[in-house]
Amino acid sequence: MGVDLGRFVDKKVPQHLRCPACLEAAYPPVLVCWSEHALCRQCAVASESYACPTCRQGMVFPLKPSLFIKRAIEDYKIKCENDGCSWTGTVVNEKQHSNSCPFRKVFCKLCDSRYIFSQRDAHLDVCTEKTIDCPQGGRDCGGRSSGGRKKRRLMQEHLDKECAQWQCRAVPDCKTKTMRANLDEHEKGCRAAYDEIFQLKLTIEENAKLAEQRVPDKIVENLDFATSTDKALLPADEQQMFASTFSSQVVRLTEHEEANDFFIIDVYGDPPPAPTFRRLRILDRSDETPKKRMRLLCGAET
Structure with a gap:
């Protein structure tokens, strides 16, 4: 084959400079008959008739x-x-340029395919015969020296059947690694266990909140019973004073970090110089006088 006519940039190549066999520019040209008709060397060498195509x-x-x-x-x-x-x-000058052209195509020594010289790295990223490390376990996947190095076309088989470095993705904190064939079953069980533990945690937290709400309610119930009982045992002139003073000075602290704590002020004495948080105690009042029982009930226990 001569030089492709489409590659000429200046002007059209005249007919007498064209090879009559391939119809391209006859370069390099050779004379093939006594009439000095010319062909490109490639066509002349490849001729099977050994006859000039122009004059026969x-x-x-x-x-x-x-x-x-x-x-x-x-x-x-x-x-x-x-x-x-x-x-x-x-x-x-074409030959000299072709040897250094960054767009020239060269053969891959590994897979025998052709690629553009400037895109060598891109080709090696997809070359089927290039040896690569296992993306899961690296060069020494499976504990064997170079056990994780395979040709790219064989790597998928290694990942499917040999590699035991597939990590569980069902639970973020799970560090389990196994073979791909076992991964789905492990992830299902791991996720189920995680969900069960998480639900149990929510149940415990909910029960704790309910318990915190019930404790102060029970204490107030006991306190109301104690005050009503002891109030009835006081003299008539002290009952009114007890009711107004006690109800205003025993304050429930629902926002305090311990729901069963109360702000206690002794109803029979002067208010303390500063409020203090104390824990209410339930006392046996069977052997106490009404006034002493109320002091014990409203007393502070550290």
Whole structure:
């Protein structure tokens, strides 16, 4: 094959400079018959009829170059045959450019496919014959030296059948690693256990909140019973004073961090200089006088 006519950038190549066999520019040109008809060397060598395609005379060997046609074609400028390259020059300089063109195509020594020279790294990222490390366990996957190094076309089989470094993804804190065949079953069980523990935690927290709400209610119930009982045992002139004083000075602290704590002020004595938080205590009042029982009931226990 000669030079593709589409590569010439200056002007159209005339008919007499074209190879009659491939219809491209006859470069390098050789004379093939006594009439000095020219063909490109590639077509002349590949001819099976050993006859000139123009005059049908027998070809004359050895083939001689046509200096006239050669010089004529070398006066034309051509562009690089590699897509993406902007180089232009003569056919004489083309070989030198082709050897260094970043857009030239070369053969991969691993898989025998062709790739653009400047995209070598991109090709190696997909080359089926390149040896790579296991993405799960690395070079020494499975505890064997280089056990995790496989050709890319064999890596998927290694991941499916050999690699035991597939980590559980069902629960964030789970560190379990296993083979891919066992991964789904493990993740289902791991997730179920996690959900069960989480639900149990929510139940415990809810029960704790309910208990905190019930404790102060029970204490107030006991306190109301004690005050009503002891109030009835006081003299008539002290009952009114007891009711107003006690109800205003025993304050329930629902916002305090311990729901069963109360702010206690002795109803029969002067208020303390500063409020203090004390825990209410329930006392046996069977052997106490009414006034002493109320002091004990409203007394403070550290």
